[in-house]
Amino acid sequence: MDRKRVNGPDQSVAPLSTNVPERLPILNNDGKRVDQRSLDDLRPIFLKTGLVTQANGSAYIEVGNTKAVCAVYGPRQLKRSGFSSNGTLNCEFKFSTFSCSKRRGHMRDPEERGYSQVVVQALAPAVRLELLPKSSIDIYINVLENDGSTSCLAAAIVAASTALADAGIEMLDQVTACSAVLFQKQIVMDGTESEEQQKDGNMVISYMPSLNQVTHILQNGISDAATISQAVEQCIDGCSKIYSVMSTALLQSLNDNNNDNNMDNKL
Template identity: 70%
Template structure:
């Protein structure tokens, strides 16, 4: 008997193959979605500052079942680095291990590193880094519950922008973000995870309402140019609505 050989079981069982899931329509006969929203409706938003007392600025945001917390530390002086006339933004985006349907790892994966870089690109145009030379601002974003990947990224940008303002970092304008998904001929704002599973493409836009400037666009899927233009207009309208919520949360933190 070969002791180095791993013997298989005496009886074998045929593998079970999953049948292809039937694609259900996202909109019903009354043009309502699964959560009874219209195609261009956003989920209810709850925004609160001052959650992390040890941080210079922090924010907690809920958009439906999407829950994100953000903490900002700094500005802190960089050591052992040559002089730089501009400060730097450091960002760490992380999904909690229990936030998704499939358990995430403790170490950051490729998607989380990409989202960290996206956050820096979306927020840098709004932060006056020339006022904090040779300094760094650290942003930590943790997704507690993920009900839509693009929606979680948009919520992270909103939370990070409010946390920067809460920390007293001087900015040109607040950065809002909004996402939508494409399913057939329909454009759905602020898609949930169930809707993302049936999407043909998606778009996430970051926007500064007061300056009327777009800071970042993230698109996936094969889309028509007319649909992209319509989706961008809807995202800008959604960002304007979210901007009022962000301003109200910052005003409440002052009282």
């Protein structure tokens, strides 16, 4: 008998039952979701720029219970030596420790690092980095409340694109993003955390509406080709709706700045 390891029992008994989480219905009896939305409805969006005064550009976004703030610093000179013909785009995505149902750590985990790379890949095709040699643009995103990871990522991309425009960074077009939760026979747009817990897959699409170009697609889970194709079309339609909200927020910010300048000139 090996005395240096803990031996298991000679006989084992199979469990009588397994605890399989029960999948709750997505729709109520009246054909609506829990928050009284239909399958293709998006949650109301609140978007405002200029909240972080120390940053060159900033934006705050609320999508239902999802809340995130983004700050953009730059363009500023790279600290490392050497010449770079194109600028670099950096992003730091972080969930606040109190933002999720399970408390997050202070250090960034692999999920947050992956989301940071997704934000950079989604925004890089729109930013004119060739006009900013030997420069860097730093984006800091902090999620204050998480009501669905994919919706948080989509909201972060929208806030980052709006903050870049607020900072005066030259871009080809605004980048919008929309998320979808995939089930076996249903596509739920802008899913909440409770809906994501029962998902078979999810999708986040980043899109430039004026140029009609998709900059990034993130799809997880198992689904057939027809469902994925339909989800892409619905996400693009959702991005077009979000684009009007972004344009309104930027125009309102521009009007507020002009009014402040006029007041200063009168004084």
